[in-house]
């Protein structure tokens with residue numbers, strides 16, 4: 628596959644201090660210094676950061692970063708993105724240094740979302756020291772997954788499959804808000820999905836990100852920290868029918884949902900077939916009761 632994994636999320640928020648507390652104290656990310664003194668960087672593994680927050684008046688992604696193996700792979704995928712009629716900009720030396728990568732490009736995907744493709748993360752070799760000693764599941768599986776809403780699901784999904792080399796792992800059709808909505812779950816490594824796409828009448832927007840931890844107890848402890856810090860639970864503990872993950876969803880200070888999960892088998896493309904699900908969860912994942 629062309630894209631190796633989800634590498635980083637650069638998120639802009641009007642609530643950077645509250646987000647920082649949420650990231651450190653609730654999610655258990657390790658805050659570190661980075662090249663931009665005004666930004667907040669967070670590590671969960673050996674990478675220099677997986678989440679970087681910057682200030683903005685409106686919340687939203689400033690970049691969704693996907694990793695490719697090297698400069699040659701990057702050049703090849705850039706050619707394909709350009710052939711698809713999308714303008715691609717190579718990041719300047721200064722921008723690349725800010726991102727702590729060796730090379731990167733930037734473009735808008737068919738949903739209008741800001742995408743960066745990069746290679747060569749710059750490692751600092753400082754040992755990971757997360758609050759609460761949480762072990763996140765990353766490595767070749769990448770940061771986790773991101774789920775987005777877009778207005779033209781078929782076009783969007785086709786771009787990620789045919790141009791960026793993602794594999795459609797499963798679809799979902801469900802009644803929501805009085806109409807049938809389709810979701811595509813796309814993978815680029817052995818994690819079941821790195822990208823979920825929901826058919827909505829909106830310009831591209833990030834609906835949630837998922838962080839995977841190594842034990843069920845770490846999920847339970849995070850639930851306790853949500854309670855301690857009055858963080859709203861957007862979806863109760865449950866088990867998904869596609870990636871089999873046991874997870875819950877909580878609300879960040881600016882409304883971005885974070886799914887915090889454990890478990891789920893790895894996907895082998897030689898044996899996995901594409902399937903449709905009609906229920907997102909075996910059990911749980913209930914919204915909070917109406918007040």
Ligand SMILES: [Fe+2]
Pocket residue numbers: 772774835836837886
């Ligand atoms: Fe998810």
